[in-house]
Amino acid sequence: MKGPGPEEALLAQLDRSRLPRHVAIIMDGNGRWAQMRGLPRTYGHRAGVESLREVVRACVELGIKYLTVYAFSTENWKRPREEVNELMDLLVEYLYKEIEELAANNVNLHPIGRLQDLPPHAREALEMAVSRTRHNTGLVLNLALNYGGRSELVDAVRALARLVKEGMxxxxxxxxxxxxxxxxxxxxxxxxxxxxxxxxxRISNFLLWQLSYTEFWLTPVMWPDFRRVHLLQALVDFQRRERRFGGLSRGEVSCCGTGS
Structure with missing residues (x-):
């Protein structure tokens, strides 16, 4: 009799009551994945869309509330113009193709980054997707576009400086x-x-403030090959860890007492 497959075995280990509320992913390795196969880098980006689709579906099924994916950084503008244009076109294509499923699955799309610097057709597609999913109450999908952790902090400091200047x-x-x-x-x-x-x-200038006490899960798997089973592996490993947030572990507390 055939036993359970890898996904079923991982699901059996998963405690649904202790899932992370917020998962962040650096979607990396698309270009290398393509080059290893003798293909243009843009083929890797297209292959990575299927990984994103599968991970979003899995997060919806599991009831994870927030998913933040690093889609395009402030540094990615340094790439060849052809690749940047392809990435922007792929973003627009993804949004128009996926919007019906995102809406049906109660996903709330929330783009983050310096969106005003994106090309007009990308901003238009984002506005459409945000409008269509604005009132959804399920998974919040943070799509990091023209995003940089340092830029985010600069923008926050500027906003606070304006409030101070205005006496508020x-x-x-x-x-x-x-x-x-x-x-x-x-x-x-x-x-x-x-x-x-x-x-x-490395964290590649991603969520510099927010990752202060985040658990990291690293894998050699390239993003275009990343599937639901890898997400489940990460979640099972996450549940095995003890998060201390700068405090002591349970073992250290029991060993050392209360300090009195």
Missing amino acids: LSPEEIDESTVAAHLYTAGQPDPDLLIRPSGDF
Whole structure:
């Protein structure tokens, strides 16, 4: 008799009551995936769309509330113009192709980044998708576009400086919660889990403020090969960890006592 497959085995280990509220993913490795196959880099980006589709569906099924994906960074403008144009066209194509499914699955699309610098056809597609999903109450899909963690912090500081200049805020009133309220992810919990495919060991200017106590899960799997089973592996591994947020582990507390 055939036993359960990898996905079924992982699902059996998963505690649905302890899933991360917020998962962040650096969708990396598209270009290398294509080059390893002798294909133009743009083929890798197209293949990566299927991975995003599958991960979004899985998050909806599992009831994860927030998913933030790094789609296009402020540094990606340095790439060849042809590749950048292809990425923008692919974004528009994705939004128009997926909008019906996103809406039907109660997904709320929330683009983050310096969106005003995107080309007009990309902004128009984003406005359409945001409008169509604005009142959805399920998964919040943060699509990071023309996004940089440092740029996000600069924009937050500028907003706070304007409030101080206008006399609506004093410097003494600025604390962590004030800064967080002026980030692109204002009102959302920080990511519990960051997934980084492609074998790299860096955060690439992604969610610099929000990742302070996030658990990292790294895999050599390139993003175009990333599937539901890999997400389940990350979630199972996440549930095995003890998150201390700068405090002591349960073992350290029991060993050392209360300190009295």
